[in-house]
Amino acid sequence: MYTRLVSHTDKINQQLARYGVKFGIYKGGVFEERLFPFDAVPRIIEADRWQHLERGLIQRVDALNAYLRDLYNEAQITRDGVVPEHFAYASSGYLPQCENTMPPEGIYSHISGIDLVEGNDGEWYVLEDNLRIPSGASYPLIARNLCRRCDADTFREVPLVDNRDYGSRLKGVMDNVNRGGINVVLTPGRYNAAYFEHSYLAEKMGAVLAEPSELFVEDEVLYYRDSTRNARVGAVYRRLSDEYLDPLCFLPESLIGVPNLMCAYRAGNVAIINAPGNGAADDKGIYYFVPQMVEYYLGEKPILRNAPTYLPYYPDDLAYVMENAENLVIKDVAEAGGYGVVFGCELEPEKLAELKDLVRAEPRRFIAQEVIDFKCLPTWINHEMVPRKADLRAFVLSGEKTTVWPSGLTRYARQEGSSVVNSSQGGGFKDTWVLSR
Template sequence: MNSILENYEVKDNTFDEVIMELKKKNSYYHGVMDKFSEMEKNEFKSLNEAAKLSFLNQGVTYALYTKEKSEEQIFPFDLVPRIINHDEWEVLERGVIQRNTALNMFIHDVYNDGKILKDKVVPAELIKSSVHYCKSMEGFSPPKNIYCHISGTDLIRHSDGNYYILEDNLRSPSGVSYVLINRQAMTRVIPKIFNNTPVEAVSDYCEELLKALWGVANKPLGEIFCALLTPGAYNSAYFEHTYLAQKMGIELVEGRDLFVENDKVYLKTIGKKIQVDVLYRRIDDAYLDPEVFKADSMLGVPGLMRAYLKGNITIVNAPGTGISDDKAVCAFVPDMIKYYLDEEPILNNVPTYICEKPEELKYVLENIEKLVVKPVDLSGGYGVCICDQMSKAELDVLKEKIKANPREFIAQPKMMLSTHSTFIEESEQFEARHIDLRTFTLMGGDKPFVLKGGLTRTALTKGSLIVNSSQGGGSKDTWVIKE
């Protein structure tokens, strides 16, 4: 056993990715963990501090929300990388492309012919009752019929060693900047370890993202003007907004920087006005256009939807894509894949009980202590109830909430996320922590693109299954091994 893992503990019925890989003779984990073992503890701590300083100097922060307040913090980053071999990654890549292809076809169908609803593969009432259903999108088709140009697919690895889809993020998925910054930190802080491992690059993401934006513009290349719409400096993902805009060389704008004239969107400038052709929005539908959505929104652009529906601007991702972010709808994606593509899903969903279905509601209420209950509409780990950690009184309250509004909840069996060796500063030890994986898929260019690696998120609290940064989680660099 590698010396830094001598006192390493893994719970029963848990798939620890490092331990399982070290059992294989040809795993790249051997070389990586051996290099860490050769370091004195103070040397490793020094490298860890160097990585944190690198993040601080670049302003890589996020907002940690508690009941009392929100605090801006350095994004926690662990130097022990997660390694995924080529063959394993190839399956994941094909799986998320298949999934996102079907989801785009589904959203187009829902807002146009509605065949999948008429055939009762997906319940029409489930879609029409979603808070994210956008009536303005009915009968409209965006360029190339692409609604989700950028998607974040969350996967977990269960104790059986298999990957499962946990949820889709199709409105404005975040976190990709941390993938790119994590890689920079690794190459600067531990270059010898990184350079001795054949790792796929992630540096092409911004170039591919820009190609995806260009690919859905209604103008020739060279005449296209793109902008990234941010809610502003107080948003928890503002660092990512500024980072991506800078790397792509496009304008970073707030709603007040834009105006609509003759159903076209322009950037306010001192000189000649500039028409915006593609708007990569990082604000929710509700705030996009006060003429259509929330009338009191100060973040959006009055008239934006009018310009969009007349084909004078492309919005990335399209309004109304949130119907597929709904966790109840997520359960039907395998059916969508079979319906639209006539294929079996490459990646399985986490089994899901839809509380709006009477028979599934009955099961949930009778077996709630074995399940994880989630609101269909929240992200960031908010509202998640891991029921075997709750008291009887708390479970009784939760049951009443579900019975009062079953449409708003789904339940899943408790999936034991895989664990990974992680350096814990408080104990100064390498300890097992639960992880997941967010992959990033781009549609709109010549062909679908999946960032080779994605964001491995780490639950830094011992035993916790909540990996989200907004609740104190951190991240790792994800190394996909070249063929």
């Protein structure tokens, strides 16, 4: 099915490099740009498997949006004891500045990146929910475009669902909440890790790519400044973290924010995508409660499963983690990109003891999970086919309705035996083929 594509792997990677498809990271305080290695052997998902996954993803994101609407306004879920009040508000992603502020159309997470693995038992397991500024959609988008150029026959022969509409889907999400004006992709600039994606997606959806210095607020309205006119901005797809958005509301030392942006947002004059404060729901500790949220808000049983998870915040779970730490994955709830993830089996006894002491001292800071035995995918590395662990980041878009992009970013571990697939940890990526029949 993909034999011819494999022979073009080197050529496709060369073209990706020419387009600037790189992943930037800061290492030791120094910015480094690295190629994001592409493997032409795709992940293939059958139509019926995809339909099941799609239903589960829509259900999950709808519940998470309901939680954010509730938490920042009525907070009924904490009063009913489904999520402990102290636990919810202790999240580092919770922003008091966003209380009693309802975003346009009541949508908080417009673009959700849900990370899953397919277990060897055939089940899909959600590992985490990314609701702040999830990145990665541009990579399979451009990779498939280049693959089509190299081997158009394969894409005529294989019954794939087309993934080229992501730009129009994203535009539809922005148009749905636009408060009157142009759509803008707000980038911190060239040295951001995902700058390629910012510029590529802005082009695909016909939005203006703007840096903070090109935006200003006047009379609680956001404007884009160019050489000829000041254009009103109705929706901002921001690609910088909450704390840097507005120096008058969050970090005063931020040089990449837009002063008074939050005033325009609170006044209902601009939509911010994704909404500020979403970190309160993609905290890895809150992940523990998502199945309960599905039942609480939607009255349905969860379609997708969490990885078996323990919350040291609860004394019984803490005791279990202390007894079984060497067999668990322990995660710092505030970390991302593969950082703060520790496999107990890989630690020397002294380091494991230190970690357990830290978990005892700061139980709200950690979760622990059973190690999921997830599938390896065939991967072409150094001119041979080898098995490598791989996850899937699915992109769920919430506009007039919630939909799932029939594609996704499959990331694979380049090192044999490794389960860490994050691009920031040296992983590569694949296209994700959803079969239409």
